[in-house]
Amino acid sequence: MEIRDLKIFISVAQNSSISKAAEELHYVQSNVTARIKLLEEQLKAELFYRKSKGVELTASGYLLLDYAQRIVQLSKEAENVIADQEEPRGKLSIGSMETTAAVRLPSLLATYHRAYPHVELNLVTGPSADSIQRLLNFKVDGVFVAGSINRDLFIVEKAFEEELVLVTPLGIEDLRQVKNLTILVFRAGCSYRAQLVRWLQESGKLPYRILEFGSIEGILGCVAAGMGISFLPRSVVETKQPQKNYSWHSISGEFGSMTTWFVRRHNEKISKAMLVFRDLVMNRP
Template sequence: METRDLRIFLSVAQHGSISKAAEELHYVQSNVTARIKHLEERLDTALFHRKSKGVELTVSGHLLLDYAKSIVRLTKEAESVVTDQGEPRGKLMIGSMETTAAIRLPSLLATYHRTYPQVELNLVTGPSEASIKRLLDFEVDGALVAGEINQERLVAEKAFEEELVLIAPGGVTEIGQLKNMTILVFRSGCSYRAQLERWLRNAGNIPFQIIELGSIEGILGCISAGMGISFLPRSVIETKNDQKFFSLIPLPENFSRMTTWFVRRREERPSKAMTAFRKMIVAEA
């Protein structure tokens, strides 16, 4: 089996689509189809069920999946060991929560880029749950996440300590005024959302509606318009010029503290680019 074919196989499996895999890999679609067919002939088994829209892994495809991930990972690691000489260079993919990317990372990323200009640094934002999945699926090299880390395959190091506050429309002065208000949250998998839901269950104060929004600015805009409340780091508001439109309500300490962790795969030898990024993050702790 060729590593190139396994990379193509993994991309098709991830997207469930030959056309999307071709787009990601910058191949023509017929080339991706031909390489998958070649791999199936080499293994003498079908790896995908062809459907009217996309493809789906067969039993044999599922069996190959973890082996393919390991082979591609080890190939990448071998290349890194041989070529990773001198200054950090190459591609580095980092996952992050949107709040961390917006508030904590800009100056750090700027410093990293100035210090290591030969590194192609890419940032992928999303909820903690999604970032951990990307890390386990070898889609990112490291990730900044919050909440409990229960994966034995990952190493977690403290990056930032956040104070979470209840953010409400301006004029709200106490929690008692918040009954039956809508909560505005990121999509499922967000650690701050999970913490908010735990607090609401503990307080016995469950709003009648939850609205999911895709960005910090969207959540803050809706709060300032009086639409609802949210649960975010205090640092998010402290950087804003329009603080008068918001009320910050402190919460009990067991709900107001959350650690942001930098996580990476335990079994993988980090590249120099990764090691430099990790050192810079951990220095902030």
């Protein structure tokens, strides 16, 4: 087995599709199909069920996936060990919530890039649940997330403390003023969305509609237009409010704050690139 073939296998398994894996890896589809077939011949086992739309892992495929991920990760660690004999270099992929990436990370990433230009830094944004899954699948090296984290699986360190505020259209001081309550949020898996839903439930502010967005600008623009309300970090709201075309309100008690954690996998040799990034996060001014 070649490392390259294992990487192809992992991509096909995670995407449940040969065509999507080919696109992700920048290969032609026929090459991916041929490499998977060769891998099956070498192992004398069928790894995927072929369906009309996509593929699905067989029992043998599930067994191989765990080993393949560990082998690829060990290969990456070996490369990092050799590269880490001098200054930080290689690849470093970081996952983050959209809000953290927009406000907390720009200056930090710029400082890191200036100090360590030989590191290929990659930032992937998405809800906390998606970032944790990417970390489990070895697609990123560390993530900034909020909410409950399984500390048996990960190293969890406090990165930022955020004050959460209720964002409303101008003129709204009490949700009793709002008819047909609508909340404007990121897709499922977002920690701020979950916090807002819990707050509404405990406050008895029901029922409500949910509209999902893919960006902070989309949420705030639609709040300003009067479409609904949202829960966001105060740091984001203040940064994104040059024309003050919406209002924000402090929330008392447990719902008014949330910790952003920096999370890494357990039992993994930390690369020099990750080590200096982690130190930069923990020792920022």
